[in-house]
Amino acid sequence: MPGRDLPRARVLIVDDDADARWMTEQALRADYAVLTAANGVDALAQARRTHPAVLVVDLTLGRDSGWNLIRSLQEDAELADVPVVVLTAAGPTPPPGVRPCAAYLAKPCSLLRLRTTLDRLVLERTTRAPNGTRRQAS
Amino acid sequence: MIDATWPAGSPLGYVILIALSSYALDLPGGVVLAVVGTIIHGLAAPRYEGMSAAPMLATYLTLGLTGTVIGRAARRLCDRVDHIERLADLSRSLTGDLDPAAVLRRGVEAGVALTAADGGCVATLDRMRWCAAAVFAQGAWEPLPPADDGGTNGTPRDQEPLLVAVGARAQLAVPVPDSECALVVFRHDPRPFEPSCRTSLEHLAREVARGLRVAKLHGAAVQAERDKASRLAHVAHEFRAPLHVISGTVELLGNHVDELGQACVERLTRQTRLLVGMTSDLLELSRLERAAPAVRRERVDVAELYEQVLELSLPLVGNRPLRLAARVEPGAEWVMTDPEKLRHILTNLAINAVKYTPGGLVELRATRRDASMTFAVHDTGVGIPLAEQERIFEPFYRGAADDGSSASGVGLGLALAQYLARLLGTRIQVDSRPGEGATFFLVLSENLPSVQVASLARP
Numbered sequence: 333m334p335g336r337d338l339p340r341a342r343v344l345i346v347d348d349d350a351d352a353r354w355m356t357e358q359a360l361r362a363d364y365a366v367l368t369a370a371n372g373v374d375a376l377a378q379a380r381r382t383h384p385a386v387l388v389v390d391l392t393l394g395r396d397s398g399w400n401l402i403r404s405l406q407e408d409a410e411l412a413d414v415p416v417v418v419l420t421a422a423g424p425t426p427p428p429g430v431r432p433c434a435a436y437l438a439k440p441c442s443l444l445r446l447r448t449t450l451d452r453l454v455l456e457r458t459t460r461a462p463n464g465t466r467r468q469a470s
Numbered sequence: 471m472i473d474a475t476w477p478a479g480s481p482l483g484y485v486i487l488i489a490l491s492s493y494a495l496d497l498p499g500g501v502v503l504a505v506v507g508t509i510i511h512g513l514a515a516p517r518y519e520g521m522s523a524a525p526m527l528a529t530y531l532t533l534g535l536t537g538t539v540i541g542r543a544a545r546r547l548c549d550r551v552d553h554i555e556r557l558a559d560l561s562r563s564l565t566g567d568l569d570p571a572a573v574l575r576r577g578v579e580a581g582v583a584l585t586a587a588d589g590g591c592v593a594t595l596d597r598m599r600w601c602a603a604a605v606f607a608q609g610a611w612e613p614l615p616p617a618d619d620g621g622t623n624g625t626p627r628d629q630e631p632l633l634v635a636v637g638a639r640a641q642l643a644v645p646v647p648d649s650e651c652a653l654v655v656f657r658h659d660p661r662p663f664e665p666s667c668r669t670s671l672e673h674l675a676r677e678v679a680r681g682l683r684v685a686k687l688h689g690a691a692v693q694a695e696r697d698k699a700s701r702l703a704h705v706a707h708e709f710r711a712p713l714h715v716i717s718g719t720v721e722l723l724g725n726h727v728d729e730l731g732q733a734c735v736e737r738l739t740r741q742t743r744l745l746v747g748m749t750s751d752l753l754e755l756s757r758l759e760r761a762a763p764a765v766r767r768e769r770v771d772v773a774e775l776y777e778q779v780l781e782l783s784l785p786l787v788g789n790r791p792l793r794l795a796a797r798v799e800p801g802a803e804w805v806m807t808d809p810e811k812l813r814h815i816l817t818n819l820a821i822n823a824v825k826y827t828p829g830g831l832v833e834l835r836a837t838r839r840d841a842s843m844t845f846a847v848h849d850t851g852v853g854i855p856l857a858e859q860e861r862i863f864e865p866f867y868r869g870a871a872d873d874g875s876s877a878s879g880v881g882l883g884l885a886l887a888q889y890l891a892r893l894l895g896t897r898i899q900v901d902s903r904p905g906e907g908a909t910f911f912l913v914l915s916e917n918l919p920s921v922q923v924a925s926l927a928r929p
Contacts (some may be wrong), residue, residue: 349711355718392711421710440714440746443721 340365341385341454346375346401347419348394356388359443364450370394372401379411385454386434388446391420403430415453419446488537493545505531557584557670561677568688577646577653577678578606584674585667587655591636593643595650602654605636644671647679696759703756706749713749717742740785747821751882754814755865758889765893766808772836772843773798775813779834783820791829794820802836805843806916811890812845818883819847819898819910827851827907841916848909854902863888863898 343364347353353368360366367382369375371393379387387405391398398418405411415434419441426432435449560580567573578590589607591614593600604611614635633641638656642663645652653675655663720742724735757763776796784794805812816834823832830850837844854862861867868881884898891898891912902908 349715351715352711352718355715355722358722359718419714421707421714439710440717440742443718 341458342367342382343450343454344369344375344379344382344384344387346370346372346387346393346398347390348392349390352390356443356446360447360450363447364454372396372398372404375401376404376408379405379414380408383410384414385457386415386417386450388417388419388450390439391418399427399430402426402433406431415457417446417449417453485533485537485540488534489541489544491537491541493541505534553584553666553670557673560584561674567681568685570682570685570689573678573681573685574646574651574653575606575611577674577681578655581653581655581671581674582606584670585642585655585663587642587663587667588658589636589638590653590655591632593632593652593654595652600632600652602632602636607636642667642671644668644675646675646682649679649682653678699756699759702752706752706756709745709749710753713742713746717746736785737788740788743782743785747883748880751818751880751886754886755882758886762893765811767806768809770805770807770809770812772803772805775809775816776834776836778813779816779820782817783824783832786821786824790827792824792827792832793830794824794832796834798836799838802838802843805914807894807914811894812914815887815890815894815898815912816845816847818887819912822883822887823847823849823851823908823910830907843914843916845912845914846909848907850907853904853906854900854908855904859900859902862900 341364343360344367345353345356345360346369347356348370350370353370357366357368367378367384369378375387375389378384389398389401393401398420402416402418405414405416417435417437418433419437419439421439434453437446437449557580560576560583563576563580567576574592578592581587582590589605591602591605593602595601602614605614606612632654633656636656637658639658639660640662641654641656643652643654653671655667655671657663717739720735720738724732724739727735773796776798780794780796787794820832820834827849828851832847832849832851835844835846835848837846863884865885866881867885888898894914896913896915899911899913900908901911
């Protein structure tokens with residue numbers, strides 16, 4: 333697990349359902365530094381402030397769509413390469429102008445699968461440095 | 471009495487002879503025949519008991535003309551019967567189409583055929599002007615450019631641009647009841663349409679109106695079906711978010727409970743998965759009804775696939791003495807197909823097998839014969855009566871469980887599996903006898919292209 337060898341990677345969970353946020357946080361907190369946001373505006377602000385290693389974004393954020401947040405992240409020079417896991421009960425097809433995301437998980441999704449996906453993405457990010465050297469996740 | 475030695479044998483025979491001739495030759499020919507026949511007979515025949523030639527000729531002329539009139543009437547009657555039969559045939563063809571535009575087009579085609587017109591069109595009233603999008607002439611429909619100018623009387627007869635555009639010099643238009651359309655037929659020469667043409671066209675217009683009503687009802691039924699599927703999909707979709715929280719929380723709970731708690735968690739997990747499966751099937755049904763999805767073609771590891779299928783099916787076994795197994799024969803280790811669709815098919819078949827097998831074995835098998843892969847899901851369950859073996863693939867059909875009650879679920883698993891199998895260019899077959907279990911087969915030929923299926927409602 334990434335948390336054993338390295339400082340705990342930050343994961344930002346974006347979901348408008350408080351129960352879903354709590355559940356995901358409980359499932360991940362042993363291995364990750366978990367941050368949560370209930371809407372796209374708060375999520376973007378937190379992401380700019382904390383530079384998470386990975387984001388888990390629910391596509392339904394109240395009246396807003398998770399795709400808007402993802403588009404904003406992709407347009408932000410500092411956050412564009414942060415992998416995003418899309419957690420959705422709807423179809424995973426990105427709207428025009430949004431690049432494909434790192435992973436798509438259909439709700440309901442087992443916590444084990446979510447953890448495995450996050451572990452893989454964080455590990456890839458940790459080992460993939462621009463100059464070929466190893467770097468740590470945020 | 472007339473001399474029996476005459477060629478016609480009797481006045482009645484003579485009338486019949488002339489009538490048949492008149493029927494065959496039409497009115498002028500029949501009259502000529504009657505006159506000529508009378509003259510020949512009158513001159514050649516012997517005098518009848520003192521009757522002079524003049525009354526005799528008059529008698530035969532009268533008889534000949536009577537025969538002509540009868541023949542002509544018979545001819546017209548037969549023509550009328552033919553016409554009515556043709557009208558009936560054409561009318562029947564109008565109600566066979568469920569597309570309103572096609573019904574109107576067929577009405578025009580029938581009108582052109584019945585009225586011996588050169589062409590026809592469907593005229594619609596648009597801002598007090600009759601317009602037509604296409605014209606039927608010489609057995610084909612051609613698009614018609616919009617008319618530049620026109621009158622405002624609201625009838626095709628007065629609407630010059632439309633009639634000029636179609637090259638009409640004689641025309642007949644009949645409104646279709648309960649619609650804003652009219653059937654128009656025209657001729658390129660000024661010969662006017664006979665009154666019977668109007669009668670025929672009016673009859674056709676009534677039939678077209680009936681066809682339009684049927685098409686409208688069908689359209690409403692199809693729309694209602696779509697709305698229902700859409701609402702079902704919405705409900706299923708809304709279920710997924712809370713199901714996600716429930717299943718995740720149960721998963722978390724499993725790490726913090728004692729033995730009894732574990733037993734509870736297992737049951738909660740099992741029931742949650744059933745619920746997840748049902749919502750997934752409902753969503754999938756709605757998705758497939760909207761559009762046939764694209765079919766991918768990838769190398770699929772069969773053992774890995776079976777492992778996933780068993781993992782999904784295992785929680786449904788519960789406490790039953792039921793063993794789940796997989797057997798991949800040498801040569802059947804991989805297959806080129808759409809992995810997601812094959813996994814969905816086999817998972818639905820396996821879950822169905824588990825559901826209907828109180829105890830014993832559910833086994834997934836894979837064998838290869840040249841380019842054909844056979845996937846089989848075998849169980850030792852309750853079996854399926856022959857009469858039900860086709861119906862089990864119908865959407866929302868649910869077979870009876872082993873205790874005679876209706877099994878749980880919404881009855882979509884096998885229907886979806888069969889639909890997905892057709893997308894892969896094959897179909898699921900079943901071999902079963904009541905009480906002796908069942909085996910579902912799926913034969914995938916890697917040489918066969920996959921097919922696109924437009925609608926779930928059209929197997």
